[in-house]
Amino acid sequence: MSSSEVASDLSPLNRLWKAFASVKLTIVLLLTLAATSIIGTLIPQNETPVAYVQAFGEFWYRLFALLGVFDMYSSWWFRSLILLLTANIVVCSIDRLQFTWKIIFARHPKFNIARFRRFKRKEEFKAERAPDRLKNIYPSIVARRFGYHRVEDTDEGFAVYGESGRWTRLGVYIVHFSVVLLLIGGLIGSIFGFDGFVNIPEGETVRTIQLRNNPKNLQLDFEIRCDDFNVTFYDTGAPKEFRSSLTILKQGKPVYQKDIIVNDPLQYEGIRFFQSSYGNLPPNEVMLNFTSKATGMIYNQKAAVDKQIVIPENLGTFALKQFTRAADFRGQNIGEAFIGVLTPPNGSPVDVTLPLRFPRFDRMRKGDVVIAIADYLPRYYTGLQVSRDPGVWVVYTGFILMIIGIYITFFMSHKQVCVEVTADGKKSRIKVSGTANKNKLGMENKVSNLSEKLAETESSAKGEAKN
Amino acid sequence: MSSSNILSIITFVYGLAGVLYIFAWIFKKPGCGKLATWVAMIGVIGNTAGILLRWVESYRLGIGHAPFSNLYESLVFFAWTIALIYLFIERRFGNRIIGAFTTPIACLAMAYASLKPGITSDIQPLLPALKSNWLIAHVITCFIGYAAFAIAFGISAMYLMKQAQDDEKVIWLDFVRPITLFVFITLFSRILLVGNWALSAMTALPICLVFYAGVFIVRRMPANIKNSLLEMFPEPRVLDELGYQMVLFGFLFLSVGIITGAVWANSAWGRYWGWDPKETWSLITWFVYATVLHARMMRDWRGQRLAYLSMVGFAAVLFTYFGVNLLPGLHSYGALGQ
DSSP, X not given: OOOOOOGGGSOHHHHHHHHHTOHHHHHHHHHHHHHHHHHHHHSOSSOOHHHHHHHHXXXXXXXXXXXXXXGGGGSHHHHHHHHHHHHHHHHHHHHHHHHHHHHHTOSSOOOOHHHHHHOSOOEEEEESSOXXXXXXXXXXXXXXXXXXXXXXXXXXXXXXXXEXXXXXXXXXXXXXXXXXXXXHHHHHHHHHOEEEEEEEETTOEEEEEEETTSSOEEEEEEEEEEEEEEEEEOTTSOEEEEEEEEEEEETTEEEEEEEEBTTBOEEETTEEEEEEEEEEEOOSOEEEEEEXXXXXXXXXEEEOBTOOEEETTTTEEEEEEEEESSOEETTEEOOSEEEEEEEOTTSOOEEEEEESSOTTGGGGGOXXXXXXXXXXXXXXXXXXXXXXXXXXXXXXXXXXXXXXXXXXXXXXXXXXXXXXXXXETTEEEEEEEXXXXXXXXXXXXXHHHHHHHHHHHHHHHHHHHHO | OOHHHHXXXXXXXXXXXXXXXXHHHHTTOHHHHHHHHHHHHHXXXXXXXXXXXXXXXXXXXXXXXXXXXXXXXXXXXXXHHHHHHHHHHHHHHOOOHHHHHHHHHHHHHHHHHHHSTTOOOXXXXXXXXXXXXXXXXXXXXXXXXHHHHHHHHHHHHHHHHHTOSOSSOOHHHHHHHHHHHHHHHHHHXXXXXXXXXXXXXXXXXXXXXHHHHHHHHHHHSOHHHHHHHHTTSOOHHHHHHHHHHHHHHHHHHHHHHHHHHHHHHHHHHSOSOOXXXXXXXXHHHHHHHHHHHHHHHHHOOOHHHHHHHHHHHHHHHHHHHTGGGGSXXXXXXXXXXX
């Protein structure tokens, strides 16, 4: 660090300040954060305790749980590391800014010719003209390349001082400030925002959201209805688009309507609804066909749950009782199915399984009538991710500042150059030297370019003289 | 000719360029080096054509999208960026030896994309979550960053060869280095090549032995041969500076890549950061290179220490890129078999 004062001379507060103003601490913290972050990528986060006990055993489960490893990015020690890094960034920046501020906002930049004379690397050449004639030409050439320039007389001639990019010394503070903004934005989001999900069957309206990582529900100030859900597929069978038509209702009146797809959410009163999943629901209505064994006739009938159907030819009555996602047939899962009850005219009722996927399934029962689901309208529910994050604009501001700041810090520099002209009889001797706070190799090129340009005026001057 | 055919040929073109650069370096044939530059340029042109053709083909298939959507396409873009950045450096610094250390990386990336079973070169339709311009920006910026880090890695390796003697004599380094090398090669052969740990260790062992045999032979070489191999290398000071410049360039693009990824995540799932393994590993990479930058800018670390740290950074890049697919998580779009 900048100061080498003896630590015992400082008050405890100052000592703490000095400790946080250390770049060594930055390096240690960055590497510690990098190393510890690995843990959370090796151990799946936020699983159920049962799954962890199964995977690691009782002992390790307890130890890991104690250390907060199962939700490590919000554990006290990981947050403390981030807090320490933030304190480190802030203290370092303030500590340095005290010095750089004066340099950056100096009204009259200091020009110390002795400093440039000490540089080992200089471009030198001789000119045929005397310094007072060059004094009319050189300043404008320097001015064209550097934003600020100043001419000063020396004992044996003059010196032109030029500089540019003084403000770029602020770049690193912009980057550090952006990191702090990201953390503030994250904090705002975690305090004032929420993250939840809701499933809405087509045609239905909800106003309660299930929060994530939180057993509580959230009541919205408005209702949301799913008018329609559609999924389309590519020829390969991969999903192409999930689309939900949503309507926002206030006091029962529609106030806003939007179709959402993945990557294009609906936003209302700061709350955003994202297409995140979908699923099948039992059809409300199915088309059944009844095939009479005796006559071979087929009768079509619409059916809904608990609606009694009288089968022609006096074959009895039938009613759908319930829908199941995974019907069982001799220990095999045969998928989604309706279970119905067939009551023959003279006999006891029988359960009939009608799988959606296998319409001929009921033939195996070998009854007087074969029942099959001929057709049905698939019904979906849409799964929405619901979130509110008032901190997101702070974070985005941080993002933009970070990119700008990094660019300034890495690729722009504070460049200073000095052209010293001394009389050498009737002629002049010229020395060009320069420095930059970054990219010294690039500055060396710039200095030699400037020197060439200045030397070129020599040949054109000769040309003029001849003419 | 389809784009995947062109890109398979380009693999060999980059390989040829690499061989020519190495030939030009070892046998001191400047003509060979010039030829290598031309071959590398043909490689970049062919690579560009392959990428553009692939884009056109996707529209012919009716599933038009920019060719930056799966592992194969990202590797092809990675190779393209490496070759292009290298040619730029060659033009700027006029040194062809760096080509012997960077064009082979481009060739390996392409060969891995074409040959590894499970990486399909088919053009696939985009899943709904991937339909976003932020995704294109995310992939392009990330891979420009990764390519810059790959070149920084090559340059760090050159630096360590040029400075064969240690800057500072540290005894434990002699033990730590071979063990670290072995662990890393085992890890990466597990990630990139084979399906189990025992086999990976068995692959790593001969690689390490060959490496150390090479080191041993070079150490025993007469000084004049050794010097003649190294004299054409750029000055250590230049290598150090160039490697650092590459890290700066890579860090800017990695940052933009992480940021565009976060904006994409926010538009797709309503959260800009979720600590999923891929996100976390990209942040780990960012931390490591941030360390490199602070160590260099503020503590004036240079030379060997910084070269090693920069190589650790590249290991983190590789793990972010490939290794994460071994871990549990949701970020499977760039995974094998996709």
